[in-house]
Every structure is written in C-alpha cells, then in structure tokens.
Amino acid sequence: MGVLNPCSLLCETLRERSRAEDTSQNSLLPSASCPLPFPIILAKTLASSRNEDLVALLLEVTNTLDVPIDGVVSDGQQSIRKAVGLALPSIAHGLCHYHYLKEAIKPIYEADRHAKKELKKKVRGLRDIERSLTNEDKDLVTIIEDYCSAVRSSITNDGHPPLEASGLNLQENLTLIEQSD
DSSP states (O other): OEEEOHIIIIIHHHTSBOSSSOTTSEEEOOOTTSOOSSOOOOOEEESOOOHHHHHHHHHHHHHHOSSOEEEEEEOOOHHHHHHHHHHOTTSEEEEOHHHHHHHHTHHHHHHHHHHHHHHHHHTOOHHHHHHTTTTSOHHHHHHHHHHHHHHHHHHHOOOSTTTSOHHHHHHHHHHHHHHOO
16 A cells, blocks of 8 residues: 655646756756655656646556555645545645644744734834944943843844744743843
C-alpha cells in the first residue's frame, strides 16, 4: 500500500524552473520543502502544468508502480487537484501538512505583524531622547542610553517569521525593559 505524494514529487516544483539545460520547461523534481520518506519514483520535465500533462504523468506513475496507491498528498494547487480527480477519481486526496500549516498560520502571522507595527509606534522618538541628554549627569546619560539601546535592539529583532511571533517577542522584551531597574 502506498501514498503518492505529488507535493514532494510534483507540486512545489511546477512553479520552479528546471535546473536542466533547458530552463524554459517546467520541472517535476523533488521539493526540499516537503521531503519524501521513500525513494523518488519519477522526476520529469514537462512542457507545462496543464491538466492533460499532469493527468498523463499521474497515469504513468500509477501504471509504473507495482504498489496500489491508497492516497495522494499535494499542496492543494488547483491544477493538481483537478488532475488527481481525473486520473485517480477513487483515490483519497489530502493536503500536505507543511502546506496546510503554512496556510493556517497566515492570519496569526498577519495579526502578529500588525501588533509589532503598533508597538513600534509607541516607542518612537529614541533619537530625540538621546539628543536631549547633553546637559545631564554622566551616569544618568549612560543608563538612559542603555535603555534606548535595549529598546532599539528589541525593535529590530525580527526572529524567523512566521515561525517566531516577532510581535509577541517585542511585547515581552519591552515589558522586561519596563520592569527592569
């Protein structure tokens, strides 16, 4: 029993250019974003990602395999969905976990990005504060400059979106700065 995974084999790379000599062709190669836990069964350059070409490819794969296919997993691209429905109508078709999570996180990522933008507005004016310190006590100037530096560092630390919530990290860092003595 097997699951055909065009997500790794096909889907992601339909949008990428072939690394072969003729770069004007679409390629069906393994995708690094969704590695297969089993050997690649077919890598092929196609003239297009039209339904007819994908259906022919899926039929070629199913006719080549000596294993019954229990399901298909893809990134949900419309052309892949249609091709699977035509070539393998009785086979279950699911969405790749990577692509599913990538889509699911979008609203959270956008909300976090908006929150970070709003937090940044609240801490504007660091340069004005630093410029106004010319006639102050040297120890006080050092402390204020250190606080400004900490705030500036927090603002510019973006982490690795969308995997890290930079807005939440900024809120946490600003709270820690505010609570410090």
